[in-house]
Amino acid sequence: MKKHNFSAGPCILPQEVLQKASEAVLNFNDDNLSLIEISHRSKPFVEVIEKARSLALELLGLENKGYQALFLQGGASLEFLMVAYNLLDKKAAYLNTGTWADKAIKEAKAFGEVVEIGSSKDKGYNYIPKGYTIPEDADYFHCTSNNTVAGTQMKDFPETNIPLICDMSSDIFSRQLDFEKFDLIYAGAQKNMGPAGATLVIIKEEILGKVERHIPSMLNYQIHIDKDSMFNTPSVFAIYVSMLTLQWLKDLGGIEFIEEVNNKKAALLYDEIDRNPLFKGIVAKEDRSTMNATFTLTDDSLKEKFDSMCKEAGISGINGHRSVGGYRASMYNALPLYSVQALVDVMKSLSPS
Amino acid sequence: MKKHNFSAGPCILPQEVLQKASEAVLNFNDDNLSLIEISHRSKPFVEVIEKARSLALELLGLENKGYQALFLQGGASLEFLMVAYNLLDKKAAYLNTGTWADKAIKEAKAFGEVVEIGSSKDKGYNYIPKGYTIPEDADYFHCTSNNTVAGTQMKDFPETNIPLICDMSSDIFSRQLDFEKFDLIYAGAQKNMGPAGATLVIIKEEILGKVERHIPSMLNYQIHIDKDSMFNTPSVFAIYVSMLTLQWLKDLGGIEFIEEVNNKKAALLYDEIDRNPLFKGIVAKEDRSTMNATFTLTDDSLKEKFDSMCKEAGISGINGHRSVGGYRASMYNALPLYSVQALVDVMKSLSPS
Numbered sequence: 001m002k003k004h005n006f007s008a009g010p011c012i013l014p015q016e017v018l019q020k021a022s023e024a025v026l027n028f029n030d031d032n033l034s035l036i037e038i039s040h041r042s043k044p045f046v047e048v049i050e051k052a053r054s055l056a057l058e059l060l061g062l063e064n065k066g067y068q069a070l071f072l073q074g075g076a077s078l079e080f081l082m083v084a085y086n087l088l089d090k091k092a093a094y095l096n097t098g099t100w101a102d103k104a105i106k107e108a109k110a111f112g113e114v115v116e117i118g119s120s121k122d123k124g125y126n127y128i129p130k131g132y133t134i135p136e137d138a139d140y141f142h143c144t145s146n147n148t149v150a151g152t153q154m155k156d157f158p159e160t161n162i163p164l165i166c167d168m169s170s171d172i173f174s175r176q177l178d179f180e181k182f183d184l185i186y187a188g189a190q191k192n193m194g195p196a197g198a199t200l201v202i203i204k205e206e207i208l209g210k211v212e213r214h215i216p217s218m219l220n221y222q223i224h225i226d227k228d229s230m231f232n233t234p235s236v237f238a239i240y241v242s243m244l245t246l247q248w249l250k251d252l253g254g255i256e257f258i259e260e261v262n263n264k265k266a267a268l269l270y271d272e273i274d275r276n277p278l279f280k281g282i283v284a285k286e287d288r289s290t291m292n293a294t295f296t297l298t299d300d301s302l303k304e305k306f307d308s309m310c311k312e313a314g315i316s317g318i319n320g321h322r323s324v325g326g327y328r329a330s331m332y333n334a335l336p337l338y339s340v341q342a343l344v345d346v347m348k349s350l351s352p353s
Numbered sequence: 354m355k356k357h358n359f360s361a362g363p364c365i366l367p368q369e370v371l372q373k374a375s376e377a378v379l380n381f382n383d384d385n386l387s388l389i390e391i392s393h394r395s396k397p398f399v400e401v402i403e404k405a406r407s408l409a410l411e412l413l414g415l416e417n418k419g420y421q422a423l424f425l426q427g428g429a430s431l432e433f434l435m436v437a438y439n440l441l442d443k444k445a446a447y448l449n450t451g452t453w454a455d456k457a458i459k460e461a462k463a464f465g466e467v468v469e470i471g472s473s474k475d476k477g478y479n480y481i482p483k484g485y486t487i488p489e490d491a492d493y494f495h496c497t498s499n500n501t502v503a504g505t506q507m508k509d510f511p512e513t514n515i516p517l518i519c520d521m522s523s524d525i526f527s528r529q530l531d532f533e534k535f536d537l538i539y540a541g542a543q544k545n546m547g548p549a550g551a552t553l554v555i556i557k558e559e560i561l562g563k564v565e566r567h568i569p570s571m572l573n574y575q576i577h578i579d580k581d582s583m584f585n586t587p588s589v590f591a592i593y594v595s596m597l598t599l600q601w602l603k604d605l606g607g608i609e610f611i612e613e614v615n616n617k618k619a620a621l622l623y624d625e626i627d628r629n630p631l632f633k634g635i636v637a638k639e640d641r642s643t644m645n646a647t648f649t650l651t652d653d654s655l656k657e658k659f660d661s662m663c664k665e666a667g668i669s670g671i672n673g674h675r676s677v678g679g680y681r682a683s684m685y686n687a688l689p690l691y692s693v694q695a696l697v698d699v700m701k702s703l704s705p706s
């Protein structure tokens with residue numbers, strides 16, 4: 001039987017997408033060739049990448065609004081660097097909501113002044129800082145919509161006149177937002193989109209071309225745009241599976257539909273965490289992530305018992321990140337409600353002795 | 354029926370590897386989870402990447418000799434940049450044997466003086482420059498072992514006291530070389546190793562740490578070495594398939610074995626090109642690549658006929674690169690001898706009218 005996969009990323013993907021991906025590895029498009037042994041410049045693959053790019057914009061409601069969608073390599077970590085390389089002229093503002101934001105800040109510092117306008121580092125990133133002020137003379141403001149590690153999520157995004165840049169690696173396509181507010185969104189594919197190995201970058205083209213420094217070709221957004229996201233050989237398989245997953249989401253009813261499901265899943269689990277005296281949540285209630293729910297046992301001596309009950313029930317991937325401990329149940333788009341129910345059932349049946 | 358796949362890259366992979374990869378997308382290790390939905394830090398995947406890294410060194414005879422193997426993202430094109438970022442202090446020497454060497458040169462120029470010590474650009478890169486001198490005061494010498502586009506291949510590599518760096522994207526693992534001569538070898542996976550989306554970098558650790566500039570984390574070889582090639586989420590699927598392909602090669606008898614097969618395939622095709630008055634080779638005979646054979650028809654009016662005969666015979670991917678024209682038959686490790694025979698049979702049966 002298939003496991004209940006709560007992995008934080010790479011993570012669960014829709015079963016029908018896995019089925020199609022598996023078939024394409026043997027015979028793609030009924031053309032008697034594998035998807036992974038055809039030229040990336042062949043018509044069938046160009047169609048795949050173009051479809052993936054347009055589905056991404058369509059699902060976000062960003063078609064024909066000056067945005068471009070790119071599928072690059074290097075993960076979100078390379079975007080920490082590319083954002084600064086392409087956009088940081090003198091000064092940039094960052095919100096530090098966790099490990100990943102912290103790494104983005106570290107990479108940016110080599111390119112100019114970095115102002116950390118808010119941070120929740122003091123409390124192990126267990127909340128989202130609020131009431132911060134964005135300096136109007138910064139080149140951009142960078143934030144992380146969802147802290148995958150601690151399990152916090154930004155519910156509001158500030159109004160600002162400077163470019164708004166967001167690392168949405170762990171909650172892109174999971175909820176409706178006013179995406180037009182953002183000038184650059186990036187996300188490693190390996191959560192709500194596909195396998196590891198591709199990064200989606202959504203960029204409002206007009207924000208480019210404002211720094212003087214030389215930008216190496218592979219790090220230059222404008223070059224990737226000019227080359228239709230095929231400056232060099234792209235990550236064919238990861239892009240194909242992303243395209244299938246985006247199509248799956250569109251067929252279901254898009255972000256509007258999946259947001260409701262995600263809210264139901266999150267409510268089911270958080271309600272049990274709150275109700276059950278044997279569990280407690282880790283982060284501030286109003287900042288709880290719908291994607292990654294973190295919690296601990298109130299009595300550590302129950303750990304072995306709870307872990308073995310989870311294993312018995314086919315529940316996989318709920319160990320907390322090594323920097324936080326406890327448990328983390330990741331409930332990405334492809335995780336069915338019944339998997340959350342299975343976890344909640346185990347929590348309910350855990351007895352104090 | 355499976356086609357005869359002469360694609361220049363991404364390209365043919367062993368059928369048994371495709372079979373295993375297809376299965377792993379549904380159920381990896383009989384663990385009821387897909388390979389692409391498990392954590393890259395889980396034991397099963399850590400074993401995969403470690404095995405891929407050690408197989409790469411083992412096949413090249415570079416184990417326990419101060420080398421590290423990394424599987425990075427970004428393709429060979431990102432290595433054009435990383436090589437210069439990590440190693441170019443004042444001056445570097447490059448041999449310009451084609452489009453890819455030319456791009457490597459372009460990226461390096463932003464980091465210091467680049468001396469082009471030889472070039473075959475004057476004749477459309479249809480030969481390998483010889484008799485060049487490597488300046489002893491350069492930080493390194495960079496060359497491209499096989500020009501995938503024009504179909505030339507370096508048969509000898511110079512003796513030098515400065516670090517020898519080689520882009521082996523299109524002929525790594527295809528022939529025996531004194532690999533210890535090289536200090537850094539890189540190759541996009543998508544020829545002799547696996548699908549697009551991973552890049553193999555083999556690096557002699559002692560050459561690092563000699564430049565002063567700040568090197569961003571994702572571009573820093575030392576950081577990737579220190580993190581066992583897992584600084585961030587690696588390209589899981591591409592690395593898994595590379596591991597399978599390297600294991601396939603080892604089981605066959607390694608590079609020693611495949612080199613003989615590759616020589617037979619190349620001899621079969623080049624003999625026909627030379628024998629048959631309707632075809633002629635494009636590059637200098639002594640520099641002909643065993644991987645990519647380029648040729649043209651001596652009578653262009655036969656093109657339509659030849660193309661349809663090829664199609665009829667299930668021959669795929671032999672169009673020349675758009676910058677060269679004519680035909681290019683790529684004969685990577687996984688291409689069976691019978692596929693070359695099929696092409697030669699068609700060439701033999703082509704009649705002048």
Ligand SMILES: Cc1ncc(COP(=O)(O)O)c(C=O)c1O
Binds near residue numbers: 074146148149167
């Ligand atoms: C929010 C966030 N940003 C960035 C990253 C880093 O992504 P990658 O490993 O693709 O570089 C992650 C990885 O989990 C993440 O969750």
Ligand SMILES: Cc1ncc(COP(=O)(O)O)c(C=O)c1O
Binds near residue numbers: 430497499522
């Ligand atoms: C010799 C050589 N170097 C570099 C490249 C560029 O590789 P990538 O597309 O992975 O960046 C290629 C691609 O075909 C190549 O053949």
Ligand SMILES: [Mg+2]
Binds near residue numbers: 164181
């Ligand atoms: Mg704005």
Ligand SMILES: [Mg+2]
Binds near residue numbers: 276
């Ligand atoms: Mg409770």
Ligand SMILES: [Mg+2]
Binds near residue numbers: 513514535
């Ligand atoms: Mg040497």
Ligand SMILES: [Mg+2]
Binds near residue numbers: 625627630631632634
């Ligand atoms: Mg001839």
